[in-house]
Amino acid sequence: MRWVLVLAAVLEAATGLALLLVPSLVGRLLLGTELAGVAVTVARVAGIALIALGVACWPGPPRIGMLAYSAAVTLYLAYVGLADGPTGILLWPAVVLHVILTALLTRASTSDKEKKP
Template sequence: MTVVTRVLALAAAGEIVTGLALLITPAVVGQVLLGEELAGVAVIVARVAGFALIGLGVACWPGTPLVGMLTYSATITLYLAYLGTTGNSTGILLWPAVVLHVILTILLIRAWSGAKKTTP
C-alpha cells in the first residue's frame, strides 16, 4: 500500500466516522464542532450531511467511487422517504427529490453490476 493510498484511506475513515456521528448524535456534533447544539431543521440537514460524508468516505476508499455514490444515493433516498412518510418535514421538492434519488440509485446499481461483470 502506497503512502497516498494510506492517507486516502485514513481521510476516508475519518469522513465515515464523522458521518456516522452526524447520523447518531447531530446535536452533540454541533455542540462539539460549532459550539452550538443543533435543533429543528438543522438536525435533518446535519443527518443529510452525515449520509453525504459516509458516501464521500466510501467513494474515497481506494477503488470504490461508484460504491460511494451508490451508498449515498440509496441512504438519502430512504431517509428522505422516511421524512416524507412521517409527515414531519414535507417541502414541495421532497418527493421529487425522493423519485430522483430512486432513479439515480437504480442507475448506479445497474452501473455497479455492469462494472462487476467486466472486472476480472
C-alpha cells in the same frame, strides 16, 4: 501516500456517522450550540454524504460511494416524508430522483461486473 487517503476516508465516515446518529452533539462540539428543527435533518443528510465520501475514497470503485449516498438519502428522505417530519414541495421529487439514480448506479455497477472476465 495511500494511507493518507484511507485515513481521510475513515475520519470523514466517522464524522458522518456521528452526524447521522447524534447531530445535536456534533453541533454542540463543533459550533458551540445544539442543532434543532430542520438543522437536524440537514445535518443527517450531510452525515450520509460524508459516509459516502469515505466509501468513495476507500480503495475500490468510487461509484460505490455515490451509490451508497443515493440509496441512503433516498431511504432517509422517504422516512422524513412518511414520519410527518418537515416536508417541502421538492421532498418527494428528490426521493424519486434518488430512486432513479440508485437504480442507474446499481445497473452500472452490475454491468461492470458482468463485463469482467
